[in-house]
Amino acid sequence: GEDVEQSLFLSVREGDSSVINCTYTDSSSTYLYWYKQEPGAGLQLLTYIFSNMDMKQDQRLTVLLNKKDKHLSLRIADTQTGDSAIYFCAESIGGTYKYIFGTGTRLKVLA
Amino acid sequence: NAGVMQNPRHLVRRRGQEARLRCSPMKGHSHVYWYRQLPEEGLKFMVYLQKENIIDESGMPKERFSAEFPKEGPSILRIQQVVRGDSAAYFCASSPAGGLVSYEQFFGPGTRLTVL
Numbered sequence: 617g618e619d620v621e622q623s624l625f626l627s628v629r630e631g632d633s634s635v636i637n638c639t640y641t642d643s644s645s646t647y648l649y650w651y652k653q654e655p656g657a658g659l660q661l662l663t664y665i666f667s668n669m670d671m672k673q674d675q676r677l678t679v680l681l682n683k684k685d686k687h688l689s690l691r692i693a694d695t696q697t698g699d700s701a702i703y704f705c706a707e708s709i710g711g712t713y714k715y716i717f718g719t720g721t722r723l724k725v726l727a
Numbered sequence: 728n729a730g731v732m733q734n735p736r737h738l739v740r741r742r743g744q745e746a747r748l749r750c751s752p753m754k755g756h757s758h759v760y761w762y763r764q765l766p767e768e769g770l771k772f773m774v775y776l777q778k779e780n781i782i783d784e785s786g787m788p789k790e791r792f793s794a795e796f797p798k799e800g801p802s803i804l805r806i807q808q809v810v811r812g813d814s815a816a817y818f819c820a821s822s823p824a825g826g827l828v829s830y831e832q833f834f835g836p837g838t839r840l841t842v843l
Contacts, residue, residue, distance in 0.1 A: 620769060624767075651834075656736075656836060657836050658730070658731065658733075658818065658833075658834035658835045658836040658837060659770075659818070659820075659834040660834075661831055661832075661833075664831075704769060704770070706769075706770075713758075713760065713775055713783075713822070713832070714772055714783075715762075715770070715772060715832065716769070716772075717762075717769035717770040717771070718769045719767065719768055719769045720769060
């Protein structure tokens with residue numbers, strides 16, 4: 617099937633790390649993405665990873681990819697209240713324009 | 728440089744009416760994508776257009792839905808005779824190029840359609 621799965625909610629305290637998980641479906645996906653959606657706004661690309669990488673770090677963001685299990689995670693270090701949003705993972709089917717999105721994880725950061 | 732713009736942001740229609748959703752891509756972008764997000768679901772690909780051409784409409788329902796991207800003006804997603812099940816958020820994205828190679832897609836804020 618073409619379902620990308622994510623847990624719906626995550627709540628963390630300010631300053632802690634957040635880990636958002638995603639299970640994707642297509643082993644031919646070349647690119648895997650993390651998008652952030654703030655209330656009333658469009659999706660903002662946070663980071664992406666090529667399928668031949670295991671890890672990518674970008675400031676407070678760390679992406680881990682386990683191709684064997686088709687598992688992708690996004691770690692946000694030192695989570696801030698401004699990180700509260702919905703986070704979507706997405707895969708690019710065959711490396712093309714066809715993106716398959718997960719249901720989104722709503723991250724709530726408690727002060 | 729303005730981002731992708733969509734209007735209206737909220738649209739309410741009664742069953743049987745028509746809904747027209749507009750998307751202006753980022754400046755310099757000639758590739759447009761429409762996605763639909765049903766409540767509690769992820770975004771689903773609907774259609775991919777270039778100027779005056781529909782490239783891939785495999786995700787769009789065959790009936791009542793149509794999309795265009797004219798030479799001048801915004802891309803339009805049109806839903807005729809709306810039903811309650813059409814209630815969703817409709818997102819538009821654009822990219823500077825496209826085709827079979829994946830390019831970053833820049834998303835608009837979406838149009839929330841409510842069908843009464």
